[in-house]
Amino acid sequence: ACESDTDVSRHPNLLVAAQDVAAMKRADGVSAPLFADALQQAQTEVDAAMAQALDIPLPKDPGGGYSHERHKKNALLLFQAGQLYTIKGDPRYANWAAEVLVRYADLYPTLGLHPEHKHQAPGKLFWQILNDAWWLTYVIQAYDMVLPAMTEDQRAQVESRLLRPYADFLSKESASTFNKVHNHGTWAAAAVGMTGLVLADDYYVNIALKGLDQSGKAGFLKQMDQLFSPDGYYTEGPYYQRYALLPFVMFARALDRHKPSMGIFEYRDRILIKAIYAAIQLTDGHYFLPLNDAIKDKGLDTIEMVYGVSIAYAKTQDKNLLAIARKQNQVVLTGDGLRVAVDLARSADVQFPFSSQLFRDGPNGDEGAVALLRAGDTTVVFKAASQGMGHGHFDRLGWQLYSQGAEIVSDYGAARYLNVEPKQGGIYLPENTSWAKQTVAHNALVVDRTSHFDGSVKRASKSSPELLQFVRGEQWQLVSAREANAYKGVVMTRTQILLEHPLLSGPLVLDLLAAESDEQHVYELPVHFQGQLMTFSGELAVNTDALKPLGTQNGYQHLWHKATLAPAAHRPLQASWLSNNRFYTLTAVAPADQTLLVAELGANDPEFNLRRDQALIARAETSGGVQFVQLLEQHGHYDGRAETVSQPRSAIARAAIEQHPGAQVLTLDTVSGQTLRIVLADDRAPERQHALSLGEQRVQWQGPVHLLVNH
Amino acid sequence: ACESDTDVSRHPNLLVAAQDVAAMKRADGVSAPLFADALQQAQTEVDAAMAQALDIPLPKDPGGGYSHERHKKNALLLFQAGQLYTIKGDPRYANWAAEVLVRYADLYPTLGLHPEHKHQAPGKLFWQILNDAWWLTYVIQAYDMVLPAMTEDQRAQVESRLLRPYADFLSKESASTFNKVHNHGTWAAAAVGMTGLVLADDYYVNIALKGLDQSGKAGFLKQMDQLFSPDGYYTEGPYYQRYALLPFVMFARALDRHKPSMGIFEYRDRILIKAIYAAIQLTDGHYFLPLNDAIKDKGLDTIEMVYGVSIAYAKTQDKNLLAIARKQNQVVLTGDGLRVAVDLARSADVQFPFSSQLFRDGPNGDEGAVALLRAGDTTVVFKAASQGMGHGHFDRLGWQLYSQGAEIVSDYGAARYLNVEPKQGGIYLPENTSWAKQTVAHNALVVDRTSHFDGSVKRASKSSPELLQFVRGEQWQLVSAREANAYKGVVMTRTQILLEHPLLSGPLVLDLLAAESDEQHVYELPVHFQGQLMTFSGELAVNTDALKPLGTQNGYQHLWHKATLAPAAHRPLQASWLSNNRFYTLTAVAPADQTLLVAELGANDPEFNLRRDQALIARAETSGGVQFVQLLEQHGHYDGRAETVSQPRSAIARAAIEQHPGAQVLTLDTVSGQTLRIVLADDRAPERQHALSLGEQRVQWQGPVHLLVNH
Ligand SMILES: [Zn+2]
Ligand SMILES: [Zn+2]
Secondary structure (H helix, E strand, O other): HHHHHHHHHHOEEOOEEEHHHHHHHHOOOOOHHHHHHHHHHHHHHHHHHHOOOOOOOOOOOOOOOOOHHHHHHHHHHHHHHHHHHHHHOHHHHHHHHHHHHHHHHHHHOOOOOOOOOOOOOOOOOOOHHHHEEEEEEEEHHHHHHHHHOOOHHHHHHHHHHHHHHHHHHOOOOHHHHHHHOOOOHHHHHHHHHHHHHHHHHHHHHHHHHOOOOOOOOOOHHHHHHHOOOOOOOOOOOOOHHHHHHHHHHHHHHHHHHHHHHHHOOOOHHHHHHHHHHHHHHHHHOEEOOOOOOOOOEEEOOOOHHHHHHHHHHHHHOOOHHHHHHHHHHHOOOOOOHHHHHEEEEEOOOOOOOOOOOOEEEOOOOOOOEEEEEEOOOOOEEEEOOOHHOOOOOOOOEEEEEEEEOOEEEEOOOEEEOOOOOOOHHEEHHHHHHHHHHHHHHOOOOOOOOOOHHOOHHHHHHHOOOEEEEEEEEEEEEEEEEEEEEEEEEEEEEEEEEEOOOOOOOOOEEEEEEEEEEEEEEEEEEEEEEOOOEEEEEEEEEEOOEEEEEEOOOOOOOHHEEEEEEEEOOOEEEEEEEEEEEEEEEEEEEOOOOOOEEEEEEOOOOOOOOOOOEEEEEEEEEOOOOOEEEEEEEEEEEEEEOOEEOOOOOOOOEEEEEEEEOOOEEEEEEEOOEEEEEEEOOOOOOOEEEEEEEOEEEEEEEOOOOOEEEOO | OOOHHHHHHHOOOOOOEEEEEEEHOOOOOOOOHHHHHHHHHHHHHHHHOOOOOOOOOOOOOOOOHHHHHHHHHHHHHHHHHHHHEEEEEEEHHHHHHHHHHHHHHHHHHHOOOOOOOOOOOOOOOOOOOHHHHHHHHHHHHHHHHHHHHOOHHHHHHHHHHHHHHHHHHHHHHHHHHOOOOOOEEEEHHHHHHHHHHHHOOHHHHHHHHHOOOOOOOOOOHHHHHHOOEEEEOOOOOOHHHHHHHHHHHHHHHHHHHHHHOOOOOHHHHHHHHHHHHHHHHHHHOEOOOOOOOOOOEEEEOOHHHHHHHHHHHHOOOOOOOHHHHHHOOOOOOOOHHHHHHHHHHOOOOOOHHHHHOEOOOOOOOOOOEEEEEEEEEEEEEEEOOOOOOHHHHOOOOOOEEEEEEEEOOOOHHHHHHHOOOOOOOEEEEEEHHHHHOOHHHOOOOEEEEOHHHHHHHHHHHHOOOOOEEEEEHHHHHOOOOOOEEEEEEEEEEEEEEOOOOOOOOOOOEEEEEEEEEEEEEEEEEEEEOOOEEEEEOEEEEEEEOOOEEOOOOOOOHHHEEEEEEOOOOOOOOOEEEOOOOEEEEEEEEEOOOEEEEEEEEEEOOOOOOOOOOEEEEEEEEEEOOOEEEEEEEEEEEEEOOOEEOOOOOEEEEEEEEEEEEOOEEEEEEOOOOOOOEEEEEEOOOOOOOOEEEOOOEEEEEEEOEEEEOOO
16 A cells, blocks of 8 residues: 555656646636636536446447547546546546546457458557557546546556556557557557556556667657658648647657656757647648648647647747647646646737748658748748658649638648548548549649659659758748659759739749650649639630530549630730739749630539639640749739728739840839849859849849849 | 807817717727727828828729729818817818818819719719719818818808809709609718708708708608618618618718707607618628628628717617627717717627517518528528619529528629729629529529519519518517519419427528419529538439530529439438538428429629529429428538537438428428427417317417427
């Protein structure tokens, strides 16, 4: 009994730690309103559950089904009951949790593999072992909090019949998942490792950190080495980065408490902190940028980010994080969560510095990159990253534009209604492959109406784009990358420049995409836009009384061909639309003989699975390569309330691009009679000095971009 | 000079009144934050204008053009300068305003009719006299405020060369507009009448009140008699009601000050106060319900409603109005506005009681009605009103559904991009006639693919639907109306019931539409829905690789035919969609052989003028009439953040309707195995007692609707 009491005094010590308990007990609605709200909500939920008989069903249903959802909910209720016991000291919560844990300890030894398991690694409580691992990360925390109130007999039962066999199942008995350097492996490592910390069993901790053979070739540390780039980017993209983060930060925070000398948050130049900040930056200010398979309704207020912010704040005391906590309007019931709540209540005005940043991809940072160019309320997302594994899309050198926090030039994301059972059980839909992953579904170059790497993940995973430049000057930011492998015999180089200039009504995107090839090809460059089409410049031929799909495969079969815009003499090819009360114009400067197709998504969609998004597709057929030069202009304002409209038309009357010695010069004549020249040096070195004669004028400048105004 | 001083002491006395000035001077950011904000904003705008030379261009451009917008802006600046002078006492504002007024007095006598005038009644400063009248309502208020600071000479100039000739132009010289019992006449009456009040010239006041011949056959009082129904409904619909209200409430408030004995706000049983409340109720909680020509981005925060609320609050002291002011987040710089700002700052929690209401149409309330049925966050709008003049749509017995403040079953509104110059100058587009006004653009019965009254405003204006019932019980609200003239030989009767019952996951709409006819007809009943289609019950045939328009005229030429849903044995015809994180299902109960067409707007739209809205169109071809019975169910919840989804499928497994002696019985079998019966008595009298045998069961009830549950 003495030994047991000694053990008890160490608890809780995972995300909730004994030294925080006194402060958590004192927290009130004035000093820490969000903490008090969370406590109240937990109490409401747990009290409601305690008032009824808790169902612990036999595992039966796949994801979304009753038994699946019930076991998930039970884990969260146990976790909340533990928090309520810790904070409020009411033994009813501990007794209830102890009873539920004992019931699970009765059930667990009777279970074989889940009846619905498929090709994925199977679990016992759930159809996928990933869910089993998730369950234990919460339940071990619950146990850590309530064990001081449990009898020795109860503890023995729960440890020997539930926690240890559960951890063994996740590790030894599921070796291949456990040893995976993959997000599924991280969940298993976190579950097993935290179990080891609570049971004071170093074996579990060691295999969690270093893999089953404890060699370090697998396990949590290897995952920290491999799964994030040096800039904290997770190769599957921001949507999965959010999900992958949670086991990392939970287990790391627990290690930080139990083994502070490890300095886990210092590991690999503070990689976990970088990953949390990267996840915040890789949003439109709220929603995660949809790179690869991504569902667009996940944002900074998801529970993973609530944990991430609380833990990052504990380790950095960076007040800017409080701005994210304010958006979240929620804290977790831990000491870290309390510190966020208290400091937020004291901070009147906090802003998170969303900024232009480069996120290199790959463990060594040499597998391409995602670049963010930000100016005012405008964000350009340029994706020159690696394939991102099975959830990757064939979107080399694709881009997106956000303005006022809304999608303007958009990516479809994933074709999936997560957990919506009537939509094929909520899994990825067939259209995720036939549309969402295809190149034409992206703002990326399509050659001969095929997708990059012919849609082969295996081929695509062998190489990455090459980042060429990421530089900025006073009025411009530039990113450039090259992709030589997506199409055999075609080398694409894309440069995107975000320009700010008083002649422009808002930040302007200049997009230059060159494809070098010796062969004849059809090149198509889509701009998937959000909004209501307004006007066109050029000869518009609309398919007014019949629609046909643009093609038969590689995503083209899903696009209705609504219109074709062809060049008209002396006028640039332009399409304008209205979105979110702002006007946007796409201007195609070159090549001379290109057309612009107008398309709407939805053909060959027999179950109405696709959203009805729209695209403008610049098209040119050439031999010997091509250069697309496009401008994306933001202009004017529509105010329906005040009935005022400003500048609904593009400011660009004429646009031309010329190659001069050592530089390309894009000349924009505005409707107000001024001329803006954008000079782009062939040599992009930031410090290089350049000079050029433009007619009478001798122009000198430093760096890759120079802006000139003539009246 | 003495006489002039006496005059001066009476000013200002329109919306800003001398007795309020002391309080307005004292108002600060603590006691009246919204007032302080408005004052600061006015100051910023006027200071900016005063820092530059003010342009008073020759009238030249039509609506939206430079001279048009400039003169509008100048009137508002004068008005604000007057307010700033009154409140802050700084003579610079008065001097500037005086100077601008004198410049207008120099210009005005030189003007003929506006060069851009069209078939509309022409103005001088503007292309339409309506705009000229608007201008004077603001400028006369400005003059009222600054005249105490003007020299006698300035006043003489402004009165003799600007105000009087301007008022004469609006009245004597534009007799037909001035004498119109129409909103354009109200603007003229308000402008001329307020000018009379300021100049103490009873002639202007009298003709404004009683028409040019002062007989009372025209003028403001007649307009108050004729333009609103006894329930305060304006026949053109809520969008125009908002606009029409402003001259009424401005002039009335001025009369209230100058001639309190008139009791103008008591006139016709407080008709103006009723009209303000009606405008508030006729919203989805924010936006005006789109009945007839309406642009959907106008809501309760428009300036007209800011005035309306301040004046209604002054006359009623109804604290509920403060909830609207809170939404508006803006007050006007008048004594009334100040009182709203002060009381709002003191009121922590105010709610406006949006409620179920009937708004009878027509001056005598006998020209049909618009009914609102509200339950929780659900609003059913049922339109059985008269044609609403030239802006009316052919939508007899049409309906709309709002849920959580968003459109679910929607009306297209007007096809117009107001003031967006590239969209045909911002006027009503051709598609307003070819689509938006047509019956198929509405949730209304179409017979033989023609529009009501063959689209003739003249024919439609001759008769109104007949309101049959508007009654409610504990669990239901019912509205019913009949339309016998829209189609020759077809009498339509529609009954809509909004039901609340524990078996239902949200308020349910039961829609019964009977058409009596002796002939063979094609009947089509559209439901224009907002959202993403999810699932169907029935045999779905999708036009996957080619789309054609549904028809060639009467709006059908604009609808792409995307799919046809045909009945499958033993299953109701159903379509479900997801909107705003809630699921909706339309269930078609009868007739047995109907189909459901799925359509998308956008065919034959060569300028991309139309939004790409969607519709489900129930279709039946019969001889001898038809009855459509439809259910609109709200169910479940999609939470993308928490990854939880509840009840994505309809709760209705089977549905059948039977005629019993004296009552129709709709039997709904739920997926959970229960049966809900909705009994609808043929005799709808609210107090009537009914009895019916249903199998073994003897059912007795009172009133038109009765709900029964069997297990
Ligand atoms: Zn994608
Ligand atoms: Zn309409």
